Amino acid sequence: MEMIERYIYAVTQKLPQSQREDIAVELRGLIEDMIEERVQDKEAMEKDVEEVLMELGNPRNLAQKYRGTKKFLIGPELFDSYILVLKIVLISVAFTMAISFLIQIIIEPISILDHFIDLIVSTVTAIPMAFGWTTFGFALAERFGEINQVDLQMDKDWKPSDLAPIPDPKGRIKRGDPIAGIIFYVFFIVFFSFSTNYFGIWIFNDGYRGTIPFINEEVNNIYLLLIILILLFGVLKESLKLIYGKWTSQLVLFSAIVNFISFIAVVLLISEPGFWNPDLMNGLVQQDVLIEGSEAYEIVTTIWQETTKWMPILVAIGLVWDVIDGVIKVKRSKAK
């Protein structure tokens, strides 16, 4: 019977190699027994086979029962943190979009309808995206991460003396910090995804309302994607802080790696000559904000040049401090 073999194949194919043959033989025997009972002495018809297989149910479910592996994407241990991070992320996305909507209607009140449509479009795309990425991250953590595994092994050998000491207040991570961090990162993710052109100097002249962006509008989309990726790593890092609740050596190591990669990427990006808007000063002059050659013009030019030069250094200090802070806190909490 072709169909029986197909069914057996569908089940065993999803099982470890070592068990396949054994289970296949057993399953074949079972199906034949079930058919025999159904038809007694008569010849088995196609319909009988079908009914028996229906009774056994979807081969995928059967294979899953044989494997006995977990049937969830995010387990109970991570679920609370997942919901918390999800809430923060979704609220920050919604908040950021509301803000950028407001900015848009302040700058260009005439095309309010367009902005409103933009808002709806970005809501429909950004919310599921945020939801999806958060879930994806946690699903990965569930699959591969052994977060808090030691804490969870409170089986039979557990003694009260095994209880981990309450982390020293200095080593503890206040919940507010990672939450603020996530809001910060999500804000910039949404920002870089949808409205980099509003990141600049806002001009309100009689004839002109608009912005002169800091970042080159021609900037390659791959750069933006890279920025978003770095920020996503940031969200991951903050989520881990939230989950661990205290500084640990692993967390510091992970932060160091993430920060190092972020730093390299940011420096590469920012020092790219095409990254910053080369026409910023021209734009200011054109909009009569500054007069070329005036003292103010010189000052703004200097500020602009110095800021873009110092930006990578500022970012570096921030990222390095994050790690040093962690190391100090781990040391302090261990020293006790």
Added chain:
Amino acid sequence: MTDANEHLDKLMQELRRGTITIGVLSQLSEPRYGYSLVTMLGDKGIHVEPGTLYPLLRRLEKQGLLDSKWDTNESRPRKYYLLSETGKEVFDLLVVEWKNIVQSLNHVIEEKGDEKDGND
């Protein structure tokens, strides 16, 4: 009412998951193969899906509660399962525990019933 039935279904599923193991262990002081267990238990009022029983037998074997042996003399090869030494021991202990649970639960359920009657 359908809502209540839904809840009942879920709870019954949970309840059965544990009790089926006792049912299975109870029948395996002699070697039996999977499908014969399905019919045997079914006749005694314990309904088990083959799709649940077969993986369960394998799991119990892996845990060391059951031993198994292939019989290839019959018309089709069958895998026979039998309680191992550990399995026997575990089953005896399990029966004691089960009786305790039944007793305590009966006590709790009936006590509650009495109170109700008294108040009425």
